[in-house]
Amino acid sequence: MKETPISKPHTACDADQILELITTSLDDDKAENILTIPLQGKSTMADYMVVASGTSSRQVAAMAEHIEFKLKQNKIAILGLEGLRQADWVLIDANDVIVHLFRPEVREFYGLERMWADDAAEEIVTVGTDG
Numbered sequence: 286m287k288e289t290p291i292s293k294p295h296t297a298c299d300a301d302q303i304l305e306l307i308t309t310s311l312d313d314d315k316a317e318n319i320l321t322i323p324l325q326g327k328s329t330m331a332d333y334m335v336v337a338s339g340t341s342s343r344q345v346a347a348m349a350e351h352i353e354f355k356l357k358q359n360k361i362a363i364l365g366l367e368g369l370r371q372a373d374w375v376l377i378d379a380n381d382v383i384v385h386l387f388r389p390e391v392r393e394f395y396g397l398e399r400m401w402a403d404d405a406a407e408e409i410v411t412v413g414t415d416g
């Protein structure tokens with residue numbers, strides 16, 4: 286039986302442009318501890334993973350809604366959006382970029398970036414400023 290590769294929807298933007306749109310939106314929304322983890326060579330599900338925190342469920346939800354709006358404005362397919370109702374952990378699958386938005390204590394509990402960064406900590410890029 287021949288395997289058929291799963292194809293992603295074609296968008297007008299490439300992975301780097303999607304990443305820039307998302308990280309700019311998060312920076313504008315005063316997200317905390319924004320990390321971008323390159324996934325090329327580690328996973329076929331996406332090219333990048335973005336992990337960020339909001340100070341409250343309300344901020345996490347607002348950041349997710351702003352990202353969703355900007356992606357739709359730019360005709361970028363959103364393959365999934367989960368967790369918006371409670372907004373403790375929101376997952377946005379923006380095709381080539383997977384976004385995880387957390388409240389700080391939920392982020393600490395799951396330690397998602399530690400799973401993906403493992404020995405490649407030097408590849409993690411911090412975007413924006415905390416303060």
